[in-house]
Amino acid sequence: MKLITRNTDYAMRALCYIAQQTKDSVPVTEMVKDLAIPRPFLRKILQTLSGEGMLDSYRGQGGGFSLSLSPSKIFITDLIKIFQNAIQLNECIFKKKMCPNRKTCLMKREMDSIEKDVLLRLSRISIASLISNGNGKRSNRERKEGRYGEA
Amino acid sequence: MKLITRNTDYAMRALCYIAQQTKDSVPVTEMVKDLAIPRPFLRKILQTLSGEGMLDSYRGQGGGFSLSLSPSKIFITDLIKIFQNAIQLNECIFKKKMCPNRKTCLMKREMDSIEKDVLLRLSRISIASLISNGNGKRSNRERKEGRYGEA
DNA sequence: ACAAATGATACTATGATAGTATCATTAAAA
DNA sequence: TTTTAATGATACTATCATAGTATCATTTGT
Numbered sequence: 001m002k003l004i005t006r007n008t009d010y011a012m013r014a015l016c017y018i019a020q021q022t023k024d025s026v027p028v029t030e031m032v033k034d035l036a037i038p039r040p041f042l043r044k045i046l047q048t049l050s051g052e053g054m055l056d057s058y059r060g061q062g063g064g065f066s067l068s069l070s071p072s073k074i075f076i077t078d079l080i081k082i083f084q085n086a087i088q089l090n091e092c093i094f095k096k097k098m099c100p101n102r103k104t105c106l107m108k109r110e111m112d113s114i115e116k117d118v119l120l121r122l123s124r125i126s127i128a129s130l131i132s133n134g135n136g137k138r139s140n141r142e143r144k145e146g147r148y149g150e151a
Numbered sequence: 152m153k154l155i156t157r158n159t160d161y162a163m164r165a166l167c168y169i170a171q172q173t174k175d176s177v178p179v180t181e182m183v184k185d186l187a188i189p190r191p192f193l194r195k196i197l198q199t200l201s202g203e204g205m206l207d208s209y210r211g212q213g214g215g216f217s218l219s220l221s222p223s224k225i226f227i228t229d230l231i232k233i234f235q236n237a238i239q240l241n242e243c244i245f246k247k248k249m250c251p252n253r254k255t256c257l258m259k260r261e262m263d264s265i266e267k268d269v270l271l272r273l274s275r276i277s278i279a280s281l282i283s284n285g286n287g288k289r290s291n292r293e294r295k296e297g298r299y300g301e302a
Numbered sequence: 303a304c305a306a307a308t309g310a311t312a313c314t315a316t317g318a319t320a321g322t323a324t325c326a327t328t329a330a331a332a
Numbered sequence: 333t334t335t336t337a338a339t340g341a342t343a344c345t346a347t348c349a350t351a352g353t354a355t356c357a358t359t360t361g362t
């Protein structure tokens with residue numbers, strides 16, 4: 001019963017990471033050093049994000065990836081849509097077989113409502129809201145301390 | 152991204168079914184006729200429910216299963232606990248690596264909160280609330296109409 | 303030319319979920 | 333007392349989404 005898969009998880013981390021860099025573009029090699037993500041997997045994920053228009057990519061030496069959108073305009077639900085087939089918590093498990101005296105069974109109604117609520121809440125979490133100072137750039141102090149603190 | 156697995160789903164249906172019968176005990180053979188669940192799978196599920204103290208079982212000819220508890224005291228979260236290892240929607244995916252300037256990252260806080268809310272809501276759905284008249288017994292009219300209506 | 307990057311794409315591995323199979327035991331009924 | 337219809341226990345197999353790997357082609361700065 002997981003809400004977020006690795007794909008989505010890693011994508012979030014990578015986007016946060018890129019958002020926090022000052023460079024024009026960030027190569028995979030650099031991300032792999034800081035984020036604990038297998039290189040080929042991360043590569044695939046970034047390619048997907050690039051294909052989906054969330055990242056701009058630059059080939060060749062000195063190339064890498066940069067955000068196509070402002071960190072405040074990238075939401076977790078966007079990533080879930082890309083990496084997790086269905087955002088469907090239920091699929092009318094009773095298929096009209098149960099709850100004979102109701103137009104729509106309580107189960108389905110509740111599940112639909114829960115799902116709607118979960119998605120609404122996830123849709124409010126942006127990349128910007130996940131990084132420290134919220135402006136998408138990492139402060140010098142943060143950069144100097146290296147990696148991400150254990151706090 | 153499923154909240155409810157087949158195990159849980161089938162268990163719910165079976166419990167609803169049993170709750171709606173007037174007999175003292177309901178054999179698998181009978182359930183299989185009405186519910187669209189593979190017999191050996193349903194058997195396994197019922198055995199589990201029996202082992203967990205949610206069903207009483209009677210062996211031998213004329214045997215079967217009956218509810219150990221009132222339908223109003225059996226909740227979906229009970230079944231999820233039995234059949235779905237973790238009721239955990241997230242597992243602190245950032246593992247303290249992100250959100251350097253916060254004691255607890257927004258992501259984790261939000262996910263925990265969402266999870267709590269989902270579970271609270273699921274914990275309110277009882278077997279009784281899923282069956283038509285709520286008293287755990289099927290009316291004669293309902294029984295006569297056979298199966299479960301498409302309404 | 304070389305090195306360092308992404309693009310495209312096919313492949314493998316793992317694990318949870320889903321489902322099957324079989325033999326043993328019980329108990330009512332013929 | 334034998335048969336039959338039920339559950340108990342338990343081991344096995346199948347499927348599928350998730351997770352991850354591998355490789356060759358292309359681009360581009362030095």
